Amino acid sequence: MLKKFSCFLQAFARGAEDLSHMRRSFIILNVLLVLVLFTDGPWAIRASSHCKQTNQADFRPHSVSITEFGAVGDGVTLNTKAFQNAIFYLNSFTDKGGAKLFVPAGRWLTGSFDLISHLTLWLDRDAVILGSTNSVDWPVVDPLPSYGRGRELPGGRHRSLIFGQNLTDVIITGDNGTIDGQGSIWWSWFRNKTLNYTRPHLVEFINSTGVVISNLTFLDSPFWTIHPVYCSNVIVQNVTILAPFHSPNTDGIDPDSSDDVCIEDCHISTGDDLIAIKSGWDEYGITYGRPSKNIIIRRLSGQTPSAGIAIGSEMSGGVSEVRAEDLQFYNSNNGIRIKTSPGRGGYVKNVHISNMRLANVNVSIRFTGQYGEHPDAHYDQHALPIIERVTMENIIGENITYAGLLEGIEGDTFHDICLLNITLNVNSTCSWNCSNVQGYSDLVSPETCGPLREKIFPEHCSNCYRLSSHLKNSGNQNRGAWLLSW
Ligand SMILES: *[C@@H]1O[C@H](CO)[C@@H](O)[C@H](O)[C@H]1NC(C)=O
Ligand SMILES: *[C@@H]1O[C@H](CO)[C@@H](O)[C@H](O)[C@H]1NC(C)=O
Ligand SMILES: *[C@@H]1O[C@H](CO)[C@@H](O)[C@H](O)[C@H]1NC(C)=O
Ligand SMILES: *[C@@H]1O[C@H](CO)[C@@H](O)[C@H](O)[C@H]1NC(C)=O
Ligand SMILES: *[C@@H]1O[C@H](CO)[C@@H](O)[C@H](O)[C@H]1NC(C)=O
Ligand SMILES: *[C@@H]1O[C@H](CO)[C@@H](O)[C@H](O)[C@H]1NC(C)=O
Ligand SMILES: *[C@@H]1O[C@H](CO)[C@@H](O)[C@H](O)[C@H]1NC(C)=O
Ligand SMILES: *[C@@H]1O[C@H](CO)[C@@H](O)[C@H](O)[C@H]1NC(C)=O
Ligand SMILES: *[C@@H]1O[C@H](CO)[C@@H](O)[C@H](O)[C@H]1NC(C)=O
Ligand SMILES: *[C@@H]1O[C@H](CO)[C@@H](O)[C@H](O)[C@H]1NC(C)=O
Ligand SMILES: *[C@@H]1O[C@H](CO)[C@@H](O)[C@H](O)[C@H]1NC(C)=O
Ligand SMILES: *[C@@H]1O[C@H](CO)[C@@H](O)[C@H](O)[C@H]1NC(C)=O
Numbered sequence: 067m068l069k070k071f072s073c074f075l076q077a078f079a080r081g082a083e084d085l086s087h088m089r090r091s092f093i094i095l096n097v098l099l100v101l102v103l104f105t106d107g108p109w110a111i112r113a114s115s116h117c118k119q120t121n122q123a124d125f126r127p128h129s130v131s132i133t134e135f136g137a138v139g140d141g142v143t144l145n146t147k148a149f150q151n152a153i154f155y156l157n158s159f160t161d162k163g164g165a166k167l168f169v170p171a172g173r174w175l176t177g178s179f180d181l182i183s184h185l186t187l188w189l190d191r192d193a194v195i196l197g198s199t200n201s202v203d204w205p206v207v208d209p210l211p212s213y214g215r216g217r218e219l220p221g222g223r224h225r226s227l228i229f230g231q232n233l234t235d236v237i238i239t240g241d242n243g244t245i246d247g248q249g250s251i252w253w254s255w256f257r258n259k260t261l262n263y264t265r266p267h268l269v270e271f272i273n274s275t276g277v278v279i280s281n282l283t284f285l286d287s288p289f290w291t292i293h294p295v296y297c298s299n300v301i302v303q304n305v306t307i308l309a310p311f312h313s314p315n316t317d318g319i320d321p322d323s324s325d326d327v328c329i330e331d332c333h334i335s336t337g338d339d340l341i342a343i344k345s346g347w348d349e350y351g352i353t354y355g356r357p358s359k360n361i362i363i364r365r366l367s368g369q370t371p372s373a374g375i376a377i378g379s380e381m382s383g384g385v386s387e388v389r390a391e392d393l394q395f396y397n398s399n400n401g402i403r404i405k406t407s408p409g410r411g412g413y414v415k416n417v418h419i420s421n422m423r424l425a426n427v428n429v430s431i432r433f434t435g436q437y438g439e440h441p442d443a444h445y446d447q448h449a450l451p452i453i454e455r456v457t458m459e460n461i462i463g464e465n466i467t468y469a470g471l472l473e474g475i476e477g478d479t480f481h482d483i484c485l486l487n488i489t490l491n492v493n494s495t496c497s498w499n500c501s502n503v504q505g506y507s508d509l510v511s512p513e514t515c516g517p518l519r520e521k522i523f524p525e526h527c528s529n530c531y532r533l534s535s536h537l538k539n540s541g542n543q544n545r546g547a548w549l550l551s552w
Contacts, residue, residue: 116299117328117362119278126186128165130156132174139172141196146177146203153182160184164235169193169243177203178266181230181238189243189282197227197247197268197288201255204266204288210295212323212346212354212383214441216264217289218256218315223263226270226293233274242306244283245269252288253313265289265315275299285309290317291336296356297324304331311371313337318368320344323356323383334368339376339403340395341366343385345412348445351382352411358383363390369397375419379405379437381451382412389418389532396425401463403432404453408475409440411449417456418532424463430490431458432468435475435502453480455531456505463490469512474502484530485510485518506530 130152133139137148152167159165164184171192177200181187189195198204204224209215216223227247230236238245247268255261268287271277273296280303284291291307294300302319309316318334321327322344334340345351345358363375374395377385395401401424404414424430433453453474463469469490474480483505490497492512500515506529507514508522527533 116326116360117301117303117330119301126166126184127163128156128159129168130165131168131170133170137174139170139174141173141175143175144177144198144203145174146179146198149176149179153180153185156185157182169195169240176227178205178225178227178229181228181233181236183233184235186237186239187228189240189245191241191243193240193243195227195243195245197249199248199251206263209264210272210346212295212351212356213380214347214350217347218264219261221263224266224288226267228269230270230274230277231272233271233277235276236271236274237278237280238269238282239278239280240282242281242283244285246285247287247291249286249288249309249313249316256314267291267293269293270295271297271300273297277301278303280304282306283308286313287316289315290320290338290342292319293322294324294327295322298326300324300327302327302329302332307332307334307336309336311335311337311369317342321358321361322346322380323354324358326360327358328362329364329366330362331365334366336368336370338370339372340368340370340374342373342376342378343388344378344380345383345385347380347441348382348409348411348449350441351380352449354383356383357385357412359386361385361388363388363393365392366390367394369395371399373400373403373432374398376400376403376405377414377417379407379410379434379439381406381414382410382449384412385414386416388416391420393419393422394424395422395427398424398426399428400432401427401430401461402458403429403434404456404480405434405437406451406453406475407435407437407439408447408451408478409445409449410451411446413452413454414456415452415454416531419458420460422458422461424461424466424490426465427463428466429468429471430461430463430466431470431472433472433474433480433503435473435478435480450475450478452478455482455529456480457484457486457531457533458488459484459486459533461488461490466490466492467494467496468492468499469497470500470514472498472500472503472515472518476502478502479504481505482529482531483518484522484526484533485514486522486533
C-alpha cells in the first residue's frame with residue numbers, strides 16, 4: 067500500500083512540476099515522502115500476518131497415544147491399522163475442541179494414513195514414523211485435476227504417507243521427532259523403471275486450510291516431501307528436511323495452487339529443489355486456474371543439485387506475490403530459478419528475493435524459458451507464460467560459476483526484471499548470459515547483461531516490484547536531489 071502510494075506521489079510530483087502553486091504541495095509531499103521512506107512497519111505486519119498461527123489450537127482437550135491402539139514401535143510391525151483406528155476414534159472430538167495423537171519414542175512403521183480436521187499429530191523427541199517399503203501400503207489415488215495425470219507416469223499416483231483432504235485446523239508437530247519415508251526403495255523403482263504409478267509424497271494436504279507443520283525432521287521422501295495443494299493458510303516452521311544429494315525428485319516443500327503460505331526457519335538439503343512453487347501443468351493447470359499467491363519464505367538454508375528456490379516448471383495457474391528473504395544456499399547448482407515453457411500459459415509476477423548469500427554455486431539466478439516436459443500432446447503451443455516484475459536485491463555470492471543465465475522466450479520477453487546490489491565472486495569468464503529478457507539494474511558486479519543494464523531510478527518503482535532498500539538507501543539520495551531540482 068505504502069509503496070503504491072509513494073509511486074503515486076512521484077507520478078503526481080512529476081505531473082505537477084510545471085505548476086506555479088507548488089510551495090504548499092511541496093511541503094505536504096515532502097512530509098508524506100518522509101513518512102513513506104521511514105515507515106516500513108505496516109508493510110512488515112501486513113506481509114507476515116499469515117506466518118502467525120490463526121487457529122487457536124495450542125491446546126487440544128483430548129489426547130491419546132498411538133500405543134493405546136495396539137501400535138508397536140519396533141520398526142518391523144506394520145501400524146497402519148493402529149493409526150487409522152486412533153484417528154477414527156479421535157474423529158468424535160473434532161467438534162469438541164479437537165484432539166491430539168501422541169507418538170512416543172520408538173520406530174513406528176506404517177503405510178499411508180489420513181488425518182482429520184482439528185487434529186494435532188505430535189511426535190516426541192525420539193519418535194520416528196517410518197514409511198512402509200511395500201508399495202501396496204501406499205494406495206493409488208486419482209491424479210490432481212490441475213495436472214491431468216500423475217506427474218511422472220500417466221494415470222493415478224500413490225497416496226502420500228500422511229495425507230489430508232478437505233481439512234481445517236490440522237497440525238503436525240513435536241519435539242523434533244522424525245518422519246522417515248524410507249524412500250530409497252522408491253528411488254530404485256524409479257531408476258529401474260518398475261513403477262506403475264507416480265511416486266508418493268511424504269506429506270500431502272489437498273484443499274485444506276489452517277495447516278501447520280513445525281518442529282520436526284523429514285527424511286528420505288519417495289518424491290516431493292511436503293506438498294500442500296489447493297490449500298490456504300499453510301505454515302511450515304522450523305523443520306529440517308533431508309534426502310541424499312542424488313535422490314531423484316525429492317523436493318523439500320512444494321506449495322502448489324495454494325495461497326497464504328509461510329515457510330520460515332527451515333533447513334532443507336535434498337536431491338532436487340529445496341522449495342518449488344507450482345500451480346498446475348499446461349492445459350490442465352490453465353483450466354483449473356488456481357494460482358499460488360502470497361507466499362513468504364524466510365530464513366532458509368541448504369544445498370541442492372537443483373535450485374534453492376524454484377518457481378515452476380508447472381505454473382499454469384499463475385504464481386504471484388512471492389517474497390523470499392534471508393536465504394543461504396551452498397554447494398548447489400542454482401540459487402533462484404524460474405522454469406517455464408511455451409504451452410504452460412499462466413504467469414509468474416511480483417516476486418521479490420532479498421538478502422541471499424550463496425557459496426560454491428554454479429548459477430546464481432536462472433530463468434529457463436524452454437523447460438519442456440508436457441503432460442501430453444494436447445497442450446496449446448501458443449499458451450505463452452507471462453513473466454514480469456521479478457526483483458532480486460542484496461545478494462552476495464562466493465565461488466560462483468555463472469552470475470546469471472536468463473533465458474526468456476522468443477516473442478515473449480520476460481520483463482521488468484530488476485537486479486540491485488548484487489556482488490558475485492565469479493570464478494569463470496562467463497558471468498551473465500541473457501536472451502529475451504528486459505529490465506533494470508544498479509550496483510551489480512560483475513556488470514550485468516545489456517538488456518538489464520538500464521539504471522534503476524525512483525520512477526521505476528512501478529516497474530520494479532518492491533524495491534525496498536533502494537528507496538531507503540541509495541534511492542534516498544537520488545530522490546533528495548530530484549526533489550531539490552524543482
Ligand atoms: C474443499 O473442502 C471443502 C470443505 O471441506 C468442501 O466443501 C469443498 O467441496 C472441497 N472442494 C473441493 C474442490 O474438493
Ligand atoms: C473432498 O470434497 C470433495 C468435494 O466435496 C469430495 O468430492 C471428496 O470426496 C472429498 N474428499 C474427502 C477425502 O473428503
Ligand atoms: C525448533 O524446534 C525445536 C525442536 O524441534 C525446538 O527445540 C526449538 O525451540 C524450535 N525453535 C523455534 C524457533 O521454534
Ligand atoms: C532436529 O533433528 C535433526 C536431525 O537429527 C537435526 O539435524 C536438527 O538440528 C534438529 N533440530 C533442532 C531444532 O534441534
Ligand atoms: C528394481 O529395483 C527393485 C528395488 O531395488 C528391485 O527389487 C527389483 O528387482 C529391480 N527390478 C529390476 C527389473 O531391475
Ligand atoms: C507394478 O505392478 C506389478 C504387477 O502388478 C507388481 O508386481 C509390482 O510390484 C508393481 N511395482 C511397484 C513398484 O509397485
Ligand atoms: C516449536 O517448539 C518451540 C519450543 O518448544 C515452541 O515454542 C514453538 O511454539 C513450537 N512452534 C510451533 C509452530 O509449534
Ligand atoms: C569452489 O567450489 C568448488 C565446488 O563446490 C570447490 O571444489 C572449490 O574448492 C571451491 N573453491 C573455493 C576457492 O572455495
Ligand atoms: C567455480 O565454482 C563452481 C561452483 O562452486 C565449481 O563447480 C567450479 O569447480 C569452480 N571453478 C573453478 C575454476 O574454481
Ligand atoms: C552448471 O550450469 C551449466 C549451465 O546450465 C551446466 O551446463 C553445467 O552442467 C552445470 N554444472 C554443474 C556442476 O552442475
Ligand atoms: C547490499 O547487500 C548487502 C547484503 O547482500 C547488504 O549488507 C548491504 O547493506 C546492501 N546495501 C545496500 C545499499 O542496501
Ligand atoms: C549464452 O547462452 C546461449 C544459449 O543458452 C548459448 O548459445 C551461448 O553460447 C551463450 N553465450 C555465452 C557467451 O556464453
